[in-house]
Amino acid sequence: MPAVTSAKAVFSSDHPLPWLFPLIAMLVVFTIYPLIYNIWLSFHEYAPFRRELEYVGTDNWVALWNDERFWGSLSVTLTYFVVVLIIELVLGMAIALLLDADLAGFGVMRGLLTLTLVIPPAITGMMFLLIQDAEFGVLTWVLEQVGVLDGTAPILSTPSTALLGVMLADIWQWTPFMVLIFLAGLRGLPGEPYEAAMLDGASGWQIFRRITLPQLSKVIAIAVLLRGIDLFRMFDYVFVMTSGGPGTATYTLSLYAWQQTFSFIKWGYGATISLVSLVLILVIANLFIWIAKVRW
Amino acid sequence: MRDSDRKQYAARAVDRFVKGRMDRRQFLRTAGQLGLGATALGTGLGARPFWTPKAHADAHAALKPSDEVLAWVRDVSAPFRGTTLKLATESTPPSNAINSQLKQYFEEASGMTVEIEVLPLEQVLQKLTLDIASQLGTYDLYYIDQSWAAFTARDVFDPREQLAANPDLAMPGWAVEDFLPALVDGIARYEDSLVGVPYDIPIFIFMYRKDIYEQMGFSAPTSLEEYYEQAKAITDEMGPDMYGATGQMKSGHYSLECDWTAWLWGHGGSIFDADGKFAGNDERGLEAMEYWRRLYGTMPPGVTGWTWDGQGQSIAQGVAATMMSWGEFFPYFDDPSATKVSGLMEAVRCPAPKHALRTVDETGFGEIPGVGHQGGSSLAVSRNSKNPDPAWIFMQWATSYDTQVLITALGGGTGPTRTAVYDDPRIIANNRVGPGTTRHLGVVRETIANDMGSEPDLPEWAELANDTIPVRLGKYFAGEYSSNKEAMDDIAQAADKIVSG
Numbered sequence: 001m002p003a004v005t006s007a008k009a010v011f012s013s014d015h016p017l018p019w020l021f022p023l024i025a026m027l028v029v030f031t032i033y034p035l036i037y038n039i040w041l042s043f044h045e046y047a048p049f050r051r052e053l054e055y056v057g058t059d060n061w062v063a064l065w066n067d068e069r070f071w072g073s074l075s076v077t078l079t080y081f082v083v084v085l086i087i088e089l090v091l092g093m094a095i096a097l098l099l100d101a102d103l104a105g106f107g108v109m110r111g112l113l114t115l116t117l118v119i120p121p122a123i124t125g126m127m128f129l130l131i132q133d134a135e136f137g138v139l140t141w142v143l144e145q146v147g148v149l150d151g152t153a154p155i156l157s158t159p160s161t162a163l164l165g166v167m168l169a170d171i172w173q174w175t176p177f178m179v180l181i182f183l184a185g186l187r188g189l190p191g192e193p194y195e196a197a198m199l200d201g202a203s204g205w206q207i208f209r210r211i212t213l214p215q216l217s218k219v220i221a222i223a224v225l226l227r228g229i230d231l232f233r234m235f236d237y238v239f240v241m242t243s244g245g246p247g248t249a250t251y252t253l254s255l256y257a258w259q260q261t262f263s264f265i266k267w268g269y270g271a272t273i274s275l276v277s278l279v280l281i282l283v284i285a286n287l288f289i290w291i292a293k294v295r296w
Numbered sequence: 297m298r299d300s301d302r303k304q305y306a307a308r309a310v311d312r313f314v315k316g317r318m319d320r321r322q323f324l325r326t327a328g329q330l331g332l333g334a335t336a337l338g339t340g341l342g343a344r345p346f347w348t349p350k351a352h353a354d355a356h357a358a359l360k361p362s363d364e365v366l367a368w369v370r371d372v373s374a375p376f377r378g379t380t381l382k383l384a385t386e387s388t389p390p391s392n393a394i395n396s397q398l399k400q401y402f403e404e405a406s407g408m409t410v411e412i413e414v415l416p417l418e419q420v421l422q423k424l425t426l427d428i429a430s431q432l433g434t435y436d437l438y439y440i441d442q443s444w445a446a447f448t449a450r451d452v453f454d455p456r457e458q459l460a461a462n463p464d465l466a467m468p469g470w471a472v473e474d475f476l477p478a479l480v481d482g483i484a485r486y487e488d489s490l491v492g493v494p495y496d497i498p499i500f501i502f503m504y505r506k507d508i509y510e511q512m513g514f515s516a517p518t519s520l521e522e523y524y525e526q527a528k529a530i531t532d533e534m535g536p537d538m539y540g541a542t543g544q545m546k547s548g549h550y551s552l553e554c555d556w557t558a559w560l561w562g563h564g565g566s567i568f569d570a571d572g573k574f575a576g577n578d579e580r581g582l583e584a585m586e587y588w589r590r591l592y593g594t595m596p597p598g599v600t601g602w603t604w605d606g607q608g609q610s611i612a613q614g615v616a617a618t619m620m621s622w623g624e625f626f627p628y629f630d631d632p633s634a635t636k637v638s639g640l641m642e643a644v645r646c647p648a649p650k651h652a653l654r655t656v657d658e659t660g661f662g663e664i665p666g667v668g669h670q671g672g673s674s675l676a677v678s679r680n681s682k683n684p685d686p687a688w689i690f691m692q693w694a695t696s697y698d699t700q701v702l703i704t705a706l707g708g709g710t711g712p713t714r715t716a717v718y719d720d721p722r723i724i725a726n727n728r729v730g731p732g733t734t735r736h737l738g739v740v741r742e743t744i745a746n747d748m749g750s751e752p753d754l755p756e757w758a759e760l761a762n763d764t765i766p767v768r769l770g771k772y773f774a775g776e777y778s779s780n781k782e783a784m785d786d787i788a789q790a791a792d793k794i795v796s797g
Contacts, residue, residue, distance in 0.1 A: 046429060048447075048755070134598030135615065151536070157547070157600035159774045245547025246600060247771030262422050264759050265429050 035278075038271045045268035053267070060272040070273065072248050073256040076163065077277075080252065081231045084167050088227060089220075091171070092178025097208070099179065100186045110183065113176040121173065125240030128169035132156050139168075156242055159249040166237045166250055174230070178223050185219030186212070221292050225285055232281050253277050359705050359722065361401045365467075365698045369405040369689065372465055376686040377407030384413040384423045385439035386673070389624060389710035390496045393703045394694055402693055408686055417441065417550065421758065424448065433680035436687035440491055440674045442483045443550070443761045446661075446753040449486040452676035455493050458688050465685060467692040474697065479713050482664060482750035483672040492676025493695050494713035498622040499748060500558055500669045501739050503629070505617040506642045508538065516644040520562050520587065520667075523618075523647045527594040530617050540594040542616035544607040547770020551603040553761045554669050556769055558620060559591075560584045561665040561749045564651025568660030568752055574791040575659075577784035580651060585772075585780040587650075592773065600773050612637060620646055622671065623740045627709030631731035639729040643736035645743055659752070666749030672713070709733050711740040756794050764790050 010018045042060050044053040064070050099106050116124075131139045134154035143149040155165040193211045202210070213220075235254040238244055244251035244259075253273060261270025385391040395412040403410055415423070420439055427434050428451045440448050459466050472480065472493060479494040502523075504516060512530060517523035527540030544551035556576075557567065565580035575581060592599070596615055598606070608625045610616040612635035619625075623643065632638035646667040653665040675695055677687040693699055700717045704710055709732050712718060718741050726734040751757065768787045777783035 048429070051429070051431065134601060135596065135610075152597050154598050154601055157598070157774070159771075159776060243546065243548045245549075245767070245770045246774035247547055247767060247776050249774065259763065262426065263418070263762065265425050267429075 038275055041268055041271035042275055043268070046265050048265060056268060060268045063269065064272050064276065069248060069251065069256060070253075070276075073251045073253045074276075074280075076249070076251055077232060077234075077253045080163065080167065080170075080234060081228065084170050084231055085224065085228055087167075087171055088175045088178050089224065091175050092223070093182055093220075095175070095179045096182035096186060097212075099183060110180075113179055116173045116176050119173065121169075121236035122240050124169050124173045125237045128165070128172070128237075129156070129241045132165050132168075157246050159246055162242055162246055162249045166241055169237050169241065170231070170234065174227060178227065181219060181223040182216065185216045189215050217292065221289070224288065228284065228288070229281055232284070233277065359702050361398070361702065362698050365693065365696060366401060366405045368467055369402060369693055372467075372689055373406035373408060373686065376683070376689070379683050379686045380409040380411060381436045381683060381687055381690055382411045382413070382434060383437040383439065384415060384420050384435050386417045386420050386441070387414045388496050388498070388673070390694075390700075390703045391439070393706040394699070397706050398699065398702055402690065406686075406689065408690070410690060418762070421762070425758075427678070427680065431680045433678060433682050435678055436681040436683050437691060438492070438676050438678050439495065440676055442670065442672050442674070443751050444758050445484065445486045445491045445674070446755045447758050448676075449489055449491050451679050452491055453679060453684065453688070454490045455676070455691075456490060458677065458684075462685065462688065465688055465692075467689075467696060470692050470696055474715065475695075475713050476715055476744055478744050478748055479670075479672060482670055482748060483713075484674040486662075486753050492674035492691070495673050495675035495695060497670060497672040497711040497713050497740070497744065498624045499671070499711060499740060499743050500554075500620055500646055500667065501623040501626075501736065501743050502620050502644050502646045503611070503618065503623075503626060503641050503736075504644075505611075505637065505640050507640050508534075508617045509642075516642070517647045520559075520647045520650050523620075524587065524591050524594070527591060527618060531594040534617075536596075538614070539596045539610075539616045540618060541591055542595050542602075542607050542610040542619045543592070543599045544602055544604045544621065545592075545595075545600045545769075545773060546603045546606075546766075547600065547774065548763065548767045549603050550762050550766060551607075552766040552769050554671060555621075556584075556588070556765065557749060557751065558646070558667055558669045559588045561653060561669070562647070562649045562667045563587060564649060564653060564665075566654045566659040566665050567663055570658055570660060572660040572795060574788040574795075577781065577788045581784055582780050583650075585784060589780070600770070611635075611641070620667075623736055623743070624710050626736040627731065627733050630729055630733040630735075633731070643739045645739055646747055661752035661754040661757075662750075663752035664748070664750040666747050668743040668747035669749045669751075670744075704734065704737075705732065709737065711737060711744075754795065759794060760791055764794060 041053075043055060043057060045056045045060065046052075047054045099110055131137050132155045134140055134157070137155075140149060140155060143155075144151055149155070153161070155161045189212070193215075194207060197207050197211055233254045234252055235258065238250045238252055238255050239258075242250040244255050254277070257270045257273040257277065260266045260273060391412060391414055395414060399410045399412065402408070413423070421441070421444065423435065424438055424440070424444070425447075427438075428448065438448060438452055440452070455472055459472075472490065475484075475494050476497075479497055480490070483494045483497070484490050484492055502516065508530060509515065509526075512526070512533065514526050514529075517526055523541075530538060530540030543555050545555060546552060560567065560576060560581055563580050563584035565578065565584050566575050569575040569578075576584075596610055599610075602610070604622060604625075607619060607621055608628065611619055611625070612629060614636040626641065626643050629635050629641045630638050649667055656662065656664055659665060675691055677684050677691055681687050695713075697714055697716060700712045700714050701720045701722055704712050704717060704720075704723050705726060709726060712723075717723060718737055723734050723737065726732055727737075728735060751761065765787055768783060768790065771777060772780075772783040777786065
């Protein structure tokens with residue numbers, strides 16, 4: 001029975017390779033091959049009349065460099081990324097600190113926080129589309145009542161406010177995610193440093209800055225990385241709420257890549273945009289890890 | 297009872313039931329006397345999606361395909377029993393009527409299964425382009441918006457070719473010549489080939505609130521300038537509760553491009569000149585933009601966030617008094633269970649152009665200027681289909697005279713693409729106020745004959761019409777250009793670059 005013997009030898013081996021093989025296979029099939037194919041695709045373009053991919057050299061990369069729509073989409077993406085991340089981070093931390101106090105009813109509130117996370121983003125987008133509707137949207141009505149809007153410039157149809165309108169949906173849906181992560185971190189912190197600081201007369205802000213923040217740094221880093229990557233490839237909200245408009249005011253890189261790839265069948269160009277997104281995410285993530293001095 | 301008598305009798309019964317002059321029990325008894333099965337009678341009381349009147353679903357259970365047609369389907373489909381056909385289509389009256397109420401007859405007679413995916417237009421384009429690019433043949437039939445005709449021409453069968461190649465599969469009496477010639481030219485023709493046959497014909501007509509016009513002392517506008525003056529007067533007098541005009545002006549959406557062409561053509565302009573260069577930035581084009589900008593000032597503030605759905609809703613919910621848009625909306629407006637304006641709307645031809653229309657020779661890529669922008673679609677069999685013959689049988693059935701009559705009745709008074717259907721007694725019977733009315737079809741027919749405008753046919757048009765033009769028009773209405781000229785010059789630069797490759 002040589003087959004059984006060899007299988008036995010493999011599974012009883014101390015060598016890591018047999019145990020890593022399934023993971024490596026999955027990585028190759030689902031990550032490495034698509035990545036290499038994407039790189040190859042960025043040097044090709046689909047020729048609709050010949051019905052085939054043809055080699056175009058660096059044309060897609062040169063076109064990307066000269067494409068105003070790409071730079072505009074990148075600018076929108078970065079703005080969205082920075083603003084939403086900061087708001088969700090600050091708001092998430094504030095709510096987490098509040099809910100960390102075990103007051104009556106806070107347990108229920110912590111449970112309720114998960115509700116927004118189970119709603120598909122496209123549905124959230126539809127909800128906020130209605131909330132901000134120029135005719136009957138409740139938010140529009142409230143802002144008109146307090147004099148912020150004058151009734152002539154709908155939130156999602158005005159370039160200066162459209163992106164904010166989209167951000168609102170994201171912040172509403174994903175701030176609870178930050179809260180839950182921070183809350184889990186806060187619950188795991190040891191109590192002794194706090195008792196010592198209080199005995200020494202430290203203020204609440206000093207305790208937060210000198211004890212809580214340093215101890216939560218890894219948790220914060222994970223939350224920022226996860227949300228940051230999500231924000232960089234945001235698609236659903238703009239697709240549902242604005243289709244990238246008005247004009248190109250809310251066109252993100254993901255939406256642009258999608259449009260080029262699937263609406264106009266410019267597969268090579270779409271792959272090029274996706275690759276740039278990937279590189280940017282990797283650079284920003286590693287930069288963040290380096291700056292935040294995160295040690296995994 | 298002869299077939300024609302049965303149709304007349306059914307039409308009268310339907311008319312009386314819809315008008316409330318016949319109760320449900322009596323209607324069912326009448327339908328039973330016409331030999332209809334219990335299954336057909338039990339349908340249609342559910343909620344209805346937009347553009348598929350529910351009141352008719354019940355009433356029109358009396359309408360079903362003729363025995364002759366079903367006999368042909370049964371006979372010719374015998375070798376193909378068990379085949380599954382797939383079609384991705386926009387949610388339009390013909391597709392909704394076929395999908396929800398008519399395909400069951402085809403499936404029963406043919407032994408085939410027909411899977412119809414009803415999707416928003418942009419998703420249909422996406423599925424179609426992917427299917428063409430991959431050549432997988434996922435879809436056997438293509439629903440082709442007229443703006444995609446050039447792009448898809450090489451990937452579908454010319455119906456004349458199919459008729460000649462498969463005489464045994466030809467439906468008796470089915471001929472391309474039976475379709476309205478203007479629609480064949482405007483929707484289905486690309487160079488010398490036919491990209492299927494005309495399947496539906498949404499077309500711009502002018503619709504207005506009769507009660508408000510009477511109150512203001514207006515009559516239907518005969519010129520674009522008169523229309524603007526009326527719209528402005530209504531908004532000034534009744535706003536913000538009621539606006540004089542409305543639109544489908546969502547940035548980056550095809551609907552915005554549709555509105556633009558109506559004003560452009562209406563001012564004697566064109567999208568392309570005879571040399572194939574973008575001409576929307578010439579004198580006539582700029583005059584059109586100036587007119588549109590003024591008219592925009594009479595519209596509800598949310599109009600730049602609406603596609604055709606929002607535009608229709610603004611009339612249906614009593615927010616706007618007029619619209620120059622798709623005639624398909626009219627039957628919906630007459631449905632008292634869905635809108636506030638049943639019986640209050642009137643339909644007429646669009647106001648006359650301000651300047652003489654350009655001729656086809658003065659434009660490029662087969663563009664046909666006309667204030668009645670048509671957004672028709674054709675139905676064609678994909679060359680990538682693994683079942684081209686069964687798909688061809690379905691296509692003939694779906695576009696036959698008999699089926700179009702049923703679509704027009706069941707689908708809520710949509711404009712037929714066949715000449716004779718307009719005169720069918722079952723269609724004429726619905727010429728009254730109520731859901732699924734056909735009282736606007738005379739205007740639709742006149743518009744097709746006299747005012748119809750068709751977009752140019754070039755492979756790049758799908759990108760121009762769905763992105764290049766509407767994205768920049770969106771920027772224009774968002775105030776991102778300092779002048780009409782700057783906006784149109786920007787479009788010209790981008791469009792010419794795309795067209796020149």
